[in-house]
Amino acid sequence: MRLSTVILPIHRWSEGQKIWRRAEELGFHAAYTYDHLSWRSFREEPWFGSVPTLTAAAAATERLRLGTLVTSPNFRHPVTLAKELITLDDVSGGRVTLGIGAGGTGFDATAMGQEAWSPKERADRFAEFVPLLDELLREDATTREGTYYSAVEARNIPGCVQVPRVPFYVAATGPRGLRLVAEHGQGWVTYGDPKGPADVPVEQAPAVIAQQIGKLTAACEATGRDVATLEKVLLQGSTAEKPLQSLDAFVDWAGRYQELGITELVVHWPVPDSIFENDLGVFERIATEGLAQLG
Template identity: 50%
Template sequence: MSMRYGIVILPQDRWADGRRKWVEAEQLGFDHAFTYDHLSWRSLAGEPWGSTIVTLTAAAVVTERIRLGTFVSSPNFRHPVPFAKDVASLDDVSGGRFTLGFGSGGTGFDAFVLGQQALSARQRHERFAEFVELLDALLRFEAPDARAGETRGADVEPPYGISFDGTWYTAHEARMVGRAAQQPRVPLVLAANGPKGLGLVAQFGQGWVTTGAEGATGEEWWRSVESLSGRLDDAAEAAGRDPGSIDRYLSVDSGGQYALQSVGAFEEIVGRASGAGFTDVITHWPRADGIYAGSEDVLSEVASRFVRS
């Protein structure tokens, strides 16, 4: 399988400016375009930051081919029931082009902005697992045809719906309004590095995404990436699943590097990602300054030499 290329466009521009980037990402030939799903992010917390779902919906309207997604959503400020409606509606608007990247949630700005208490790594995983389980059920649920008295897709009693009573989330006879374009549901690309998280990928994920070991750089980071990919193989086999059935996304702007610093850097990084078994690489649209600072000329040359080939 040839490498697929993704680009992250941060939701910082007014739409009059942001629209150009989403349209151009498709014209440049990228396979998918993502945006972060945060209330804000790290060093950019004092800068403008738009709504993820609104931005992706607008992008869906002005594009036709490119897949769109979150990189990544989390439970930090979302509940599975309303979020499932957002996901299904966005997939419908995009004509079945939405991919949901989802993770356990970091410990940065949006972990506490609503007044939440700090969670341990174990608590964050348990919350993540509950969210994914309920979200999966909601996105797969096929509402019954009340006129025919049918209950297709769920073993439930009238008035029909999904009920869930967990430690972190509850739902009472929740129903979807409308349906996603992709069936049986929108594909999930789950972010995970630990053994429990990788087990969740093997159970629910059509794909896996990683930024490598936190804090690692250079060769140490590449070794972590290769090791994690091998651990995913083990998790898939333990779950009775073909490891090759899981798409593998690598954020190539992690580990102290920015892939679009030059055409040569991009070529080398993508080659190493391919050698480590990754099917998809994700880089970031160059910003004028600060993190991911770079040149759109490099982006265009990379697209012409690699993405469109």
């Protein structure tokens, strides 16, 4: 099992770079950031772009993997996103992972003037977005016509540093999304029950993940994929669980999900006066000692 972190893009780089470097010093496997135009309670606060932030982080670090958790079609197009990812993969020396999901109904969904998409349209768009992005990142030139997304002789030379392309970690819980994981993903991302923490008691949270892994396994079997070839990533912070309150709480939490087959845990870097407020000293101790205590 690996431990990674999410660093929200809320800091001016004079301060933010210190956090990304510290994440590397603490030994995190990867540091991700949210790819949003703004997000929930941070809407009236500073919020910077994910790709420029990750590019700066790539220059400020040497070993740490970097990525989005997650990018969505809400304000992205595969052609332009592919070019940015190829560039970021080059700058980082092949340390990029793309977390990608269908998107939701938050601020990103209407910031460009469009009407919010229905769940069906989001799923339809995602089903076009992922295969086209996959092709764009693998091929020197791509032409494909879709209902929502097209490419006409789109060039992506020299391609990714990572072969055949940057890894895709696909966030999904429904049948269509899980099929995309099986067909295109190198990893699967979950944050727990989509209903949210108010609807799922703490003691029931692991059962939700177990059920999702069962559905993922079925989707892989249907496409001839071995589910064991997928990384299984759990993003902390969207359930009523409190694994960052103490080292013991983390070890107990991590152990439960390790038994279920989760291979990477992602915890939020503490943000004072927010829903991600936690003691930084405890957090750093979790980063350096937590996984070692799993046995």
